[in-house]
Amino acid sequence: xxxxxxxxxxxxxxxFVKASLEVIGRKxxxxxxxxxxxxxxxxxxxxxxxxxxxxxKIGYPFWSSLEETPWFKELYSELSKLGDVYFCTAPxxxxxxxxxxxxxxxxxxxxxxxxxxxxxxKFLLARKNDFLIDDFDSQCNDFVKHGGNAILFPxxxxxxxxxxxxxxxxxxxxxxxx
Numbered sequence: 001x002x003x004x005x006x007x008x009x010x011x012x013x014x015x016f017v018k019a020s021l022e023v024i025g026r027k028x029x030x031x032x033x034x035x036x037x038x039x040x041x042x043x044x045x046x047x048x049x050x051x052x053x054x055x056x057k058i059g060y061p062f063w064s065s066l067e068e069t070p071w072f073k074e075l076y077s078e079l080s081k082l083g084d085v086y087f088c089t090a091p092x093x094x095x096x097x098x099x100x101x102x103x104x105x106x107x108x109x110x111x112x113x114x115x116x117x118x119x120x121x122k123f124l125l126a127r128k129n130d131f132l133i134d135d136f137d138s139q140c141n142d143f144v145k146h147g148g149n150a151i152l153f154p155x156x157x158x159x160x161x162x163x164x165x166x167x168x169x170x171x172x173x174x175x176x177x178x
Contacts, residue, residue, distance in 0.1 A: 003178070004130040005079050006088035006122065009101060011135035012153045013076070013087070014066035023054050023062070033156035038136070056094045063100025064107070071167050078171050079133070082178065087116040088125065088132065090139075123148070131177075133170055149177055 010016035018030050020040060029043075037043040041051035055062050079085050087105060091097045098118050105113050117125070122132055122139050126148030133151045134140050137158050140150035151173045154163035163169050 001129070003083040004125075004127070005083040005085045005174070006117070006125055006130065006132045006134075007076070007079065007085050008122075008132070008134040008136075008139070008153065009087055009089035009104070010066075011155055011157075012133060013069060013072045014104060015069055016066060019062065019066050020051075020055060023058065024051065035156065035161065038157050052092065052094075056092070056096070059094075060096040060100035060103065063097055064103035065100075066104060068108075075167050075170065078167065079174075082171070082174055083131070085115065088122055088134075089116070089118060090120045090122070091118045131174055149174075 007013065017033070017040065021027055021030050024040075024044070024046070026044060034043055040046075041048055044051075076085060089101055091101065101118070102116070105116055119125070121142075122134065123142035123146040125132070126143045126146035128147055129149075131149045131151060132140060132143040133153050134143075135153040135155045135158055137152060140152045143150040151170050152158055152160045154160040154166045154169060160169070
């Protein structure tokens with residue numbers, strides 16, 4: 001039986017960070033992410049509400065127009081050879097987020113796409129032979145605590161921030177656990 005592979009969208013498949021920094025007028029830190037900082041609003045000394053208000057004002061076009069990450073197509077293609085891939089993404093409280101994320105997926109895979117899950121608590125999907133690929137330490141840690149396998153996708157804001165070949169790291173990590 002092929003494993004289920006839950007692939008996070010923001011930070012793994014699409015570039016939420018770049019788009020959000022552009023919205024709040026801080027393009028200057030796109031390529032200079034400060035080590036140890038997980039949330040943009042903490043670094044910029046904004047409240048959570050101030051940060052999300054700017055994104056929510058744009059609505060679903062913010063989410064539907066996010067750029068693909070440079071590794072997205074290769075990562076998805078290679079993961080599909082190892083298991084059944086489901087896009088697994090945590091929506092915000094704004095319903096435009098879900099609409100925009102679904103539009104993003106439909107733009108790439110057609111309107112009949114059905115391999116997606118919108119869920120905040122991804123650990124609820126954890127099973128022994130399945131994998132979560134996510135860029136947040138907490139999501140991965142919770143998934144493992146609940147019996148699943150998780151691969152922390154290397155990004156400047158997480159503990160795998162020194163790993164450069166992101167796709168190779170993920171694929172090797174999964175293959176070693178199959």
